[in-house]
Amino acid sequence: MARGQQKLQSQAKAAEKMAKQKKQQGHNANEQKKAALKALVFVCTVCKAQMPDPKTYKQHFENKHPKNELPDELKNVCP
Numbered sequence: 671m672a673r674g675q676q677k678l679q680s681q682a683k684a685a686e687k688m689a690k691q692k693k694q695q696g697h698n699a700n701e702q703k704k705a706a707l708k709a710l711v712f713v714c715t716v717c718k719a720q721m722p723d724p725k726t727y728k729q730h731f732e733n734k735h736p737k738n739e740l741p742d743e744l745k746n747v748c749p
């Protein structure tokens with residue numbers, strides 16, 4: 671009996687752990703979305719300057735850091 675109970679307990683623990691992880695992941699995604707909506711600020715990965723929008727950021731990047739590779743988030747920005 672003890673064995674069966676242990677198995678059940680460990681299963682319950684595993685399920686609890688997974689639920690927690692899921693919750694945390696969802697939470698993080700929401701926080702990131704919220705932060706992006708709230709700030710609407712892009713920070714240059716090279717000089718840490720803040721830009722109000724991706725277009726400005728891209729222009730800044732191309733002007734100031736032409737030797738650096740464009741960050742992924744700017745590759746989709748149309749000029």
Ligand SMILES: [Zn+2]
Nearest residue numbers: 714716717734
């Ligand atoms: Zn910069």
